[in-house]
Amino acid sequence: MLKMTHLAKVYRTEVVETYALRDFNIDVKEGEFVAVTGPSGSGKTTFLTIAGLLETFSGGEYHLDGIEVSNLNDNARSKIRNEKIGFIFQAFNLIPDLNVFDNIEVPLRYRGMKAAERKQRIMDSLERVGLASRAKHYPAELSGGQQQRVAIARALAGSPRLLLADEPTGNLDTQMARSVLELLEDIHREGATIVMVTHDPELAARAQRNVHIIDGQVVDLSEDPRFHAVHAEHTGTNA
Amino acid sequence: MFAYYLQLGFRSLRRNPVLTALMVMAIGFGVAASMITYSVFRAVSGNPIPNKSVQLYTPQIDGWGPQQNVKGEPAAALSYTDAMALMRAHQASRQTLLYGVNMSMLPGGSHSLPVAVNGYAVYGDFFPMFEVPFLYGSGWSAADDNGRAAAVVLSEEFNQKLFDGANSVGREITLDGHDYRIVGVARHWDPKPRFFALFNRSGFQDPTDLYLPFTRALDMQVSPTSNSCRGHLNFLGWDDWLRSNCVWATSWVELDSTAEVARYRKFLEDYAKDQQRAGRFAWTPNVRLRDVMQWLDYQKVVPPESRISLIVSLGFFAICLINTIGLLLAKFLRRAGEIGVRRALGASRGEIYAQYLIEAATVGLAGGVLGLLLTAVGISGVSLLFRPEIAHLAQLDFSLVGLTLLVAVFATMAAAFYPAWRAAQVQPAWQLKSN
16 A cells, blocks of 8 residues: 655755655555654654655655655646545644635545535545534634544545544543544544554554654664663663 | 635635735725726827728928927928818828817807807818718718808717707708808717817817818808917918918828828928929928827827826836735745645645635735725826816726726736745645644
């Protein structure tokens, strides 16, 4: 579903080159629920934005649903984003001037879908997240948990092949976080491929597979001395 | 998607109401200033007879010489001697002389008082040359010109006044104590500017009441409304005045090809040389032959204040638009986060560009509506800037309403090219990371 091979992302200025990702390899199969973890600045979000075709990369290969995306132009990348990918952000990123219905409608509009089908899909996805009665509410009238559910409904409305979630519970209290996570698990059980970036070990533990990123590279936790050092610090034992 | 963008555009008018109000006011005031001055400029600078303006020529002959003419240019009218010489030579397919007349008319009834009427003494060719439309009857023939017929053509407005708009052909009116038979009633015809009669006139005077034969007017010794003379001004009667160097008759000829124009110009030069040889002109031949638009330009029919105020108001509009660029930039880039979200959800750069361009168009439309209101108010006060006969030409008609809205919308869209481009360049990854 999502395969990156020797992928690199370099930010260049006149005097310095900074590698956000270096020799980055990952292969996410269809239907997997993968949690991507790593310390701040390790490159998790950069990975997610490249995976979501929101950013280009400097080298390597990236196949998304069998398509090599490195040479696609903006229109083609936008079309893939619209049809194959659903985003869930930590800050929800709902458009404040649009009500719930109109927010969920945005990706469907860009797909050129007919009004009747748009309405059907929006109401179905709202039913799915339990907010059908809030269609005419504005984001400011909803709780954080409800806003994130709307964001998930927006991501689901287009029936994407891949859901990319960036700290989806980062701005929520424990109870709301749990309910959002349960929703993601339900979605996964129905067959969706989910890649979730998170700092939260509890959240990561509920994914099928964990991928750890350190210094812009995927590492095998059992073999990485940096992990053992950090792990010992957390547990109070010597590795 | 256009309807969706339009819907988003109208919705965004309510967002940042202060910024929106500033932009709408900038566009509204800018477009109103431009349209008010343009309405005057349009009225005075248009081609009054577009389908024939390159076939109608007015000849000028310098009968005063370099000591007495103005800046080396022949006078704007002809003396009787030169005017009649051109008519007798008959070098054009159609030709006419004309001069303005003021006469008195007895409307009828024993107790009625004479009323002043204005008109032109012309030849019969005048009507087909200038494509004067007729409501009833027609103009008169060359035979009527030669026979000095007591014929008259009324304007539709004057016919309405005298005969309640009825067909008056065949009836008679009394002008300066002489009876004239009505041969035609011209349908409303009042070209602006009145290009054919610009001698000592602005071209924007009151509508014409009637036309009578040039030859008859001379027989009746009907004086021209305007003349210009050099040297001694003591004349021993009408014939002495006719033989003087006073200029007062405007000549028009219809020339259908460049060859005819060249031939007529040669004829004018030869005529002036003949006059020089005969001792009447003590200077080298100095003649002109101008078509309608050249004539309007030479006569400076477009008042300088009209051109200057149009330039100033367009400059003001440009400044308003430059301010609008800044305001649009601020308005659009404030929504970088939303742009990032839309890009993530599948909008291409082109779609973001189109959305913001159409949003700018809605701002322009709102500015255009305000501009229309201000234009309507401004036109009523345009007499503060222009002479009354010019000021009354400024009118808010359908074409100006449409033009105001179009200019406002398209100018604002042009101003939005750069802000919309900047909006489309927003990097979604950066925006979503920074949220």
